[in-house]
Amino acid sequence: MNCTGTTLGAATALNFGGTGWTVVGKSGTDQSGLTIGGAISISPSFLTIGSSTTFSGTLDKSWEANGVTYTETFTSGTIGRGVNAIDLELAGTLTSTAGANQAAYLDISLNQAGGVGQLISGTATNSSHSLSAPGPIPGAGYAGLAALALAGLYTRARRA
Secondary structure (H helix, E strand, O other): OEEEOOOHHHOOEEEOOOOOEEOOOOOOOOOOOOOOOOEEEEEOOEEEOOOOOEEOOOEEEEEEEOOEEEEEEEEEEEEEEOOOEEEEEEEEEEEEOOOOEEEEEEEEEEEOOOOOOOOOEEEEEEEEEEOOOOOOOOOHHHHHHHHHHHHHHHHHHHHO
């Protein structure tokens, strides 16, 4: 993997090298069909991102599991930049040959310890959820009440 620009943080394009990515971990609640060691395709392999902090291109991520092909298409997001680091927080849609149609999110964090000319390493964290409201999530009401209670305590503390 490499980039165009004077530093990784100033990159205007990322070259994923045309190689696949490999799944190295997943949550216990994962329902994607991915397996540890499974392959993921990223395209385009050369992604133009420009110099802004807004992502407006297209990045596709796809994999196959149990005879079903899944494709996530990311078309919006933000780009965080450091001198030797870049973070893409992308949003899009997950579709599949089995009829899935869900919101999808991808966070790609890359860094180049030692600066220009050094190895670029990175991680990607991915999630998706149904576009329709599936009903209440157990415990979410209590978490919301706790958050409101804390907000009230915070407001009272600031007034004091």
